[in-house]
Amino acid sequence: MESKILLENGTNELEVLEFKIDDHCYGINVAKIKEIINYQDVTPVPNAHPSIEGIFMPRDTMITAIDLRNCLQRGTSKPGGLFIVTNFNKLDIAFHVDSVVGIHRVSWADIIKPNATISKAEESISTGIIKYDDRLIIILDFEKIVADINPNTGLNVDQLKEIGPRSRTDVPIVLAEDSQLLNKLIVDSLNKAGYNNVRHFENGKLAYDYIQNLKKRGQLEQCKCIITDIEMPIMDGHRLTKLIKTDDATKEIPLVIFSSLVNEEMRRKGEQLGANKQLSKPEIGNLVQTIDDLVNVKERPGGGEG
Structure with a gap:
């Protein structure tokens, strides 16, 4: 074929x-x-x-x-x-x-x-x-x-225990994930890691429409990071990535592909589309650390935000 x-x-x-x-x-x-x-x-x-x-x-x-x-x-x-x-x-x-x-x-x-x-x-x-x-x-x-x-093959939420105490942050994050179960698990995991301002959507189209509405209202500061699955109905994560990274207004927003499909070929595609990071779905601890790096959230020894 x-x-x-x-x-x-x-x-x-x-x-x-x-x-x-x-x-x-x-x-x-x-x-x-x-x-x-x-x-x-x-x-x-x-x-x-x-x-x-x-x-x-x-x-x-x-x-x-x-x-x-x-x-x-x-x-x-x-x-x-x-x-x-x-x-x-x-x-x-x-x-x-x-x-x-x-x-x-x-x-x-x-x-x-x-x-x-x-x-x-x-x-x-x-x-x-x-x-x-x-x-x-x-x-x-x-x-x-x-x-x-x-x-044990699902989302490895035990990785969050290794991160330790976290302070709360209102850094706005947009999540696109079609699985209701994984959507909730990811949001709950991010909340436990201190990220309490997560807007979540069941496909890339809904997430993209939300970001476009922020753009029209001049409020793109309300989206500091995007997390997207690859496989989603209506609009998949690669299409969402392409639309975000080819728009001068949104291309600087950090975007993480968080998918079960991050193999060698799909990683190459994600890189070509401009994804900032790509992680396999069991790695929820790595996802939190990646978001920390991308939005410049640092933890002081006492759990305070730097």
């Missing part, structure tokens, strides 16, 4: 790999995929979560295999089919599926929210739906699937 358009950063597009489990169509962002391989025998892991099939070692790398059919409450997969080997949040994980249909280029603006057309099991682990030809493709939330199986 050609990807020439996607090589142009900030186009608000993504490529989705469509795959099937039984006759149901699902999708995953191609940016998460390392490779697709034929099913391999796995070694069961004692006392593992029921959705974990086991582990295997292609090319001397240990990979955990997850049974997507089981995650979707559609029974248990049998040997056969394919493994979609992924990398996100610094983890290599294989997802067992029946077959792969193909790759589709879509706009984030065309991805709609999950609704009553899908099952409760699907709704709880999906980020959106694509209408393609005569069928619906459900985009699954692979980060949530993995975090539900192993909560």
Whole structure:
């Protein structure tokens, strides 16, 4: 499949790999995929979560295999089919599926929210739906699937304990994060770190509109730092970054990409778009320290602000 358009950063597009489990169509962002391989025998892991099939070692790398059919409450997969080997949040994980249909280029603006057309099991682990030809493709939330199986892979809030006592600061921060759970966790974590003036939005478009309204009113001092996810409906984080960094009025606002997709290729794209920093989502402690540096907040030994 050609990807020439996607090589142009900030186009608000993504490529989705469509795959099937039984006759149901699902999708995953191609940016998460390392490779697709034929099913391999796995070694069961004692006392593992029921959705974990086991582990295997292609090319001397240990990979955990997850049974997507089981995650979707559609029974248990049998040997056969394919493994979609992924990398996100610094983890290599294989997802067992029946077959792969193909790759589709879509706009984030065309991805709609999950609704009553899908099952409760699907709704709880999906980020959106694509209408393609005569069928619906459900985009699954692979980060949530993995975090539900192993909560230790999620946001590492324990890192905040290492930071120590913090004074309060009203430095205004804008957050764009579509996951309700992560949105709340990030806001709560920033509050614990002393940042009590966080305006949070569920996609890049809402965050961008807010910043544009500040610009029109001559109040851009009310946005001292922007934190954005990459994968979001309506407007993704790369598009938001491009719009902010190509506008003379907003280009000096520090912008941090905080995403599960900060791999080598995505980091290169973020750099080209002008992101000031890029961090992987488990690193909430590093996020706080990065914001400290970008907005010049320093802590005195007694916890006072410098």
